[in-house]
Each structure stands twice: as C-alpha cells, then as structure tokens.
Amino acid sequence: MESSNSMNYLPMRYLPHTQQDIKEMLTVIGCKSLDDLFPTIPAEYRIKTEMCLPKPMTEWELNAHISELASKNASSYSNKVFIGAGSYPHHIPSIIPYLISRSEFMTAYTPYQPEISQGTLQGIYEFQTMITELLGTEVATASHYDCGTALAEALLIALRKKKNSKKVAVSSLVHPHHREIIRTYFEPAGYKMVELPATVDGTTDLSYFDEINKSSTGGIDDIAAIAVQSPNFFGCIEDIAQVKAVAESKKIMCITSFTEALAYGLLKKPGQLGADIVVGDGQSLGIAQSFGGPGLGIMTSSKQYVRDLPGRLVGRTKDRRGEDGFVLTLSTREQHIKREKASSNICSNNGLNAMIAGIYMAAVGKIGIRKIAQLNHDKAMFLKTKLEEAGFEIPFKAPFFNEFVVKAPEGFAAKREELKKKGIVAGLDISKYYPTKKFDQNGKSCGQELKNHYLFFATEVFSKDDIEMLAKEVK
Numbered sequence: 001m002e003s004s005n006s007m008n009y010l011p012m013r014y015l016p017h018t019q020q021d022i023k024e025m026l027t028v029i030g031c032k033s034l035d036d037l038f039p040t041i042p043a044e045y046r047i048k049t050e051m052c053l054p055k056p057m058t059e060w061e062l063n064a065h066i067s068e069l070a071s072k073n074a075s076s077y078s079n080k081v082f083i084g085a086g087s088y089p090h091h092i093p094s095i096i097p098y099l100i101s102r103s104e105f106m107t108a109y110t111p112y113q114p115e116i117s118q119g120t121l122q123g124i125y126e127f128q129t130m131i132t133e134l135l136g137t138e139v140a141t142a143s144h145y146d147c148g149t150a151l152a153e154a155l156l157i158a159l160r161k162k163k164n165s166k167k168v169a170v171s172s173l174v175h176p177h178h179r180e181i182i183r184t185y186f187e188p189a190g191y192k193m194v195e196l197p198a199t200v201d202g203t204t205d206l207s208y209f210d211e212i213n214k215s216s217t218g219g220i221d222d223i224a225a226i227a228v229q230s231p232n233f234f235g236c237i238e239d240i241a242q243v244k245a246v247a248e249s250k251k252i253m254c255i256t257s258f259t260e261a262l263a264y265g266l267l268k269k270p271g272q273l274g275a276d277i278v279v280g281d282g283q284s285l286g287i288a289q290s291f292g293g294p295g296l297g298i299m300t301s302s303k304q305y306v307r308d309l310p311g312r313l314v315g316r317t318k319d320r321r322g323e324d325g326f327v328l329t330l331s332t333r334e335q336h337i338k339r340e341k342a343s344s345n346i347c348s349n350n351g352l353n354a355m356i357a358g359i360y361m362a363a364v365g366k367i368g369i370r371k372i373a374q375l376n377h378d379k380a381m382f383l384k385t386k387l388e389e390a391g392f393e394i395p396f397k398a399p400f401f402n403e404f405v406v407k408a409p410e411g412f413a414a415k416r417e418e419l420k421k422k423g424i425v426a427g428l429d430i431s432k433y434y435p436t437k438k439f440d441q442n443g444k445s446c447g448q449e450l451k452n453h454y455l456f457f458a459t460e461v462f463s464k465d466d467i468e469m470l471a472k473e474v475k
Contacts (some may be wrong), residue, residue, distance in 0.1 A: 076289060079423040080466055082383075084403040084457030085233070086147070086175055086259040086281065087289050090372075091460060093363050096286045100356055110143075110312065110351065114327045121326035124351055125314040127358030134261070134361070134369070135278050136269025137300035141311030142354040144297025147281035148181035151227065151257045154277045154299060155182060157308045158225035158253040159191060165224035167192045171204040173232035175259060176433040194223070202236040202396025202405065204228050206246050225253040230270070231263055233433075234396055235403035235455065244274030253277065261285050261298070261357075263401040265373025277301040286360030287353055296353040306330065312351070372460055376402040379458040379467070386471035387456065395453065403457030405430065412452060412474065419473055426474060427454030 017025075022034070031037060038046065057065060074081065076089045100106060104119050111117030111124075128140040144150040155168045170179060172195045182193050199205045209226065226247050230238035240256055247254035256270045258280035264270070270278045282296035283289070299311060306313070307330060315329035364372065380402040388394060393407040406427070416426045434450045458467065 073291065074420070074423070074425065075291070076461075079425060080462070080470065081425040082456050082458070082462075082470065083425055083428045084235075084260070084459075085428050085455055086177070086283075087292065087295075088260060088262075088284050088402075088457065088459055089289060089461045090262070090284050090286075092286050092288060093360065095363050096356055096359050099359055100352065105355055106352065110328075112328065114325065118326055120351065120355070121314050121328070122324075123355045123358055124312070125316055125326050126362065127354045128314060130358060130361040131282070131298060132271075132300055133366075134264050134269070135280075135298075135300050136271030136273075137275075137278055138271070138303045139306045139309065139313065140298065140300040141309050141313050143312045143350045144279075144299055144310075145350065146293070146295040146297045147257055147259055147279060148175070148178035148297075150279035150297035150299045151178050151255070152182045152185040153310050154255050154257075154279050155193075155225055155227060156185065157277065157305065157310075158255065161253065161308070162224040165222055166190065167194055167222050168224050169194045169196055169209060169226045171196045171198075171228040171232065171238075172434075173198055173202075173204055173234055173236070173238075174227065174229040174257060175233050178229075178257070196226075198234075200396075201398040202234045203232065203238050203398050204243070206242060209246055209250075223250065223252055225255050226250075227255040227257065229257045229259070230267075231258065231260060231401045231403070233430075233455075234405045235400040235457070236396055236398035237263075237267060237400060240268075240270050240273040240275055247276075248274075255279070259283075260401060260403075262369065262373045262376060265369040265371075266377060267401065271300065271302070277305060282353070282357045285357035286363075287356050294350065294353060296350055296357055373401075375460045376458070379460065379462055380404065382464070383456060383458045383462075383467045383470075386467055387474070390471045390475035392474075402459055403455060405453055405455055408452045408454055408474075410452070412454075415474060416454075422473070424470060424473065426470060427456045429453075430455050 026032065026034070026036075035046070081089070105123065107120070111120040114121060124142050127142060131140045132138060144153070151174070155170075158168060159165055168182075168191070170182065170193050172179075179193070179195070185191075186193055197205050197208055226243060228238045228240070228243050230240055232238055238256075240254075243256070244254045253276045254274060255277045256275040257278075258264070258270075261280055261282050261284045278298075278300045280298045282298050285296070287294075287296060299309060301309060309330075312328055313330045314326055317325050317327065319325040361369065380400065384394065384404055384406075387406055391409050394404065395407050396405055408427075412426075413429070419426050430453050431450045434453075
C-alpha cells in the first residue's frame with residue numbers, strides 16, 4: 001500500500017491545461033494566441049471580457065455544492081407527490097439496477113452487428129414478446145422516445161395508408177403534451193388534428209365524430225384514424241371496443257395509447273379489443289421517473305402493419321449450426337434505407353430502457369403484474385374514498401385505474417401551496433390544460449373552465465398512512 005505522502009503526487013483526473021501547456025501547443029501549430037484559432041468568427045461577435053464564472057472549486061467542494069442544489073428538488077423519494085399524469089412512481093426490483101448496470105447491457109448503441117450483439121438483441125426480442133402478450137397485439141418495435149412521439153408516428157402511418165386523407169380525429173382526453181407533439185409533427189406537413197370532446201362521465205364523445213365528419217371538407221374520406229387514450233388523461237377507462245366499432249364503420253384505423261402500462265395487468269387487452277395500433281409509455285415497467293425522463297415509447301400492432309412500423313424490430317432465426325440467432329429486421333429508419341422511403345427519422349436508441357422493461361416483466365411475471373395492478377387500483381380507490389370524506393367531489397363517474405379527477409372545495413389552492421412546505425404535492429391542477437372545456441350532458445363545450453379540478457393518483461408505493469395523512473391535511 002502506498003504511503004499517504006505518496007498520494008500527494010498521484011495525478012488527478014479532469015485537470016485543465018496549464019498556461020505552459022497552452023503556450024507549447026500554440027507554438028506547435030504556429031499560433032500566437034487562442035484568438036488565432038477563431039479567425040472565421042467576426043470580431044464583433046467575440047467575447048472581449050472575462051466570463052462571469054464562479055470561483056474554482058475542488059472536486060469535493062463541487063460535490064457538496066451539487067448536493068445542495070439537488071436537495072432543493074422535491075423528489076418522490078423524500079416527498080409525497082400525488083401527481084401522476086404520465087409519470088408514476090413504482091417499486092423497482094433490485095435485480096434491475098444490478099443487471100442493467102452490467103457492461104453487457106449498459107449501452108445506448110444500436111445492435112447493428114449481430115455477431116457481437118446477441119445478448120442485447122435477445123433482450124429486446126424478449127421485450128417485444130412480453131409487451132405484445134401484455135397488450136394483446138402481434139408485433140412490437142423498440143426505440144421510440146416516449147408515448148407522445150410513438151402516437152404521432154402511429155397517426156402518420158394511418159395518413160400514409162389512406163393517401164387522400166389529411167386529418168385525424170384525436171380525443172381531447174389524450175395527454176395534453178402528446179397532443180402538442182402531434183401538432184408539432186403535423187403542422188409543417190400540412191396535416192390537421194381534429195379534437196373530439198369529452199362527455200359528462202369523463203370519456204371521449206364518439207357521437208360527436210359523425211358531426212365533425214359531416215362538416216369537414218372532403219367528408220369522411222378526409223379522416224384517416226381515430227385515436228383515444230385509455231386510461232385517459234382524466235384517469236377514466238375508454239370503451240376501446242366501441243371506438244373500434246366506430247372506426248370500422250368509417251373505414252378508418254383505430255389507434256389507442258396509454259401512459260400507465262401496468263393498467264393492462266387488469267384491463268382487457270387493447271389488441272384483443274380490435275385496436276389496429278397500440279402505443280404507450282413503458283416508464284412504469286421498472287424505469288425510474290428521473291425528474292421526467294427518459295421514458296420508453298412503445299408501439300405495437302397487428303401483423304398487417306409490420307412493414308409500416310417505424311423503429312427497430314428484432315427477429316429470431318437459426319444459424320448454420322441450428323442454434324437460435326437474433327438480428328435486426330425490417331428496419332424503416334432513414335439510416336437504413338433511402339431517406340424518402342423512411343417511415344421515421346428518429347434515430348436515437350431507447351434499447352436500454354426496453355431492456356429494463358423486459359427485465360421487469362420477466363422478474364415480476366404475469367401473475368405479479370396482475371397483483372401489482374390490483375394493488376394500484378385498490379390504493380387509488382382508498383384515496384378516492386378518503387378525499388370524498390374530506391369534502392371533495394368526483395365529477396366523472398367512469399371507471400378508473402389508479403388516477404382520477406376531483407373537484408376541490410374553494411380555498412384548496414392556497415392549502416395546496418402550504419402542503420408543499422410539508423413535502424406533500426396534492427394533485428395536479430388541470431384547469432390550465434382545459435381552460436374552456438367543461439362539458440354538458442350532450443358532450444358539448446359549455447364554455448366554462450374546469451376550475452378547482454385536480455388530478456390525483458396512487459400506486460403501490462403509497463402506504464395507508466400516506467393517504468390518510470393527505471386526507472387529514474386537506475379536510
């Protein structure tokens with residue numbers, strides 16, 4: 001073992017170049033100063049004063065400073081955050097961080113070379129297999145950013161399949177952020193998203209669909225697909241079979257999305273209910289919230305759309321020795337085929353998160369996912385009951401999974417701000433997402449905002465004491 005004195009002479013990482021180092025390097029390349037390296041930048045755009053930077057810190061001082069900054073964040077580990085809305089805290093089995101941190105798996109690189117990537121390819125293949133079983137579909141890809149981009153890509157598939165169409169009908173109860181992503185995709189391309197309103201029970205008003213198509217230029221032929229989210233942004237469960245029936249009657253595609261993957265541990269599988277394409281976010285399948293990302297975009301469909309799906313599809317075959325081999329197949333991204341024929345230009349790889357989801361589903365198993373889903377629903381029902389006892393109203397009567405909307409009493413907004421100081425975030429104010437949409441019995445907007453309406457949720461991480469403490473505080 002080296003003496004403590006010798007440790008003073010060991011090199012440290014991340015030391016910047018000294019002035020002597022800089023001088024020697026400039027001499028080698030024939031420059032007098034660092035300014036000589038940037039002749040292409042006009043002088044008026046160069047910084048001529050010292051940069052306003054804090055004083056230098058040692059490595060341990062910097063660690064302490066970063067820890068202090070991090071402590072100001074209200075994480076779900078140190079606080080009780082009763083906000084779901086697309087990102088949910090769940091218990092993550094300890095096997096996941098252990099396995100995923102192994103060098104064999106920890107890579108964001110796309111496994112193009114099968115001869116050296118069999119482990120990664122098999123892991124993604126297993127993920128595809130299990131996710132199709134969870135959702136009742138036939139094929140699945142990996143490597144989408146999140147649910148929002150996967151949904152936009154699914155709608156583009158529908159528009160390509162129905163070449164004369166320029167519009168899609170999307171439920172207003174699809175996550176607001178996802179609808180913004182769709183608009184971002186559509187506007188430059190000349191496509192339009194028509195939003196379907198909600199009914200009084202908190203689900204999508206499908207009867208309004210006929211009215212939209214009667215008044216649309218080009219009639220029914222101008223609509224390529226209908227898309228709903230289930231459970232939707234209000235937490236309510238949509239009738240996917242009814243959505244499929246409407247889609248079939250109009251000869252358009254039925255697309256469904258979800259933000260809470262564990263819901264399908266209890267709910268009927270959307271693929272078996274007739275959905276043509278099912279997209280969603282797999283964050284609940286063992287992926288930490290990480291202050292908003294990254295998540296895992298999921299896209300699955302029936303086999304008839306296998307050649308239309310963007311993303312990476314891993315297939316299984318046999319090698320010359322008759323052993324199983326795994327390869328990327330049917331790649332539809334622009335780096336694989338001609339740009340004009342690509343169905344997507346998203347090229348980054350979420351294979352690591354797909355691997356996490358695969359490990360989670362394998363570790364928990366089919367029975368485990370159902371038990372966790374049941375626990376989520378039961379905790380949410382208990383929370384709903386306690387909030388009702390505390391004076392909150394439940395405006396939407398449709399069944400829900402693990403999140404729901406409440407109408408709070410007057411003065412709750414101020415109380416909610418007080419609770420933040422105690423480490424409790426009591427629901428999400430949804431009025432900013434629906435500023436002029438409170439719906440009457442006929443599903444029409446009556447021009448009132450959803451004032452004092454909040455979205456609450458509960459998962460298995462919340463204890464009975466946590467929920468009762470919240471109810472006591474807000475009563």
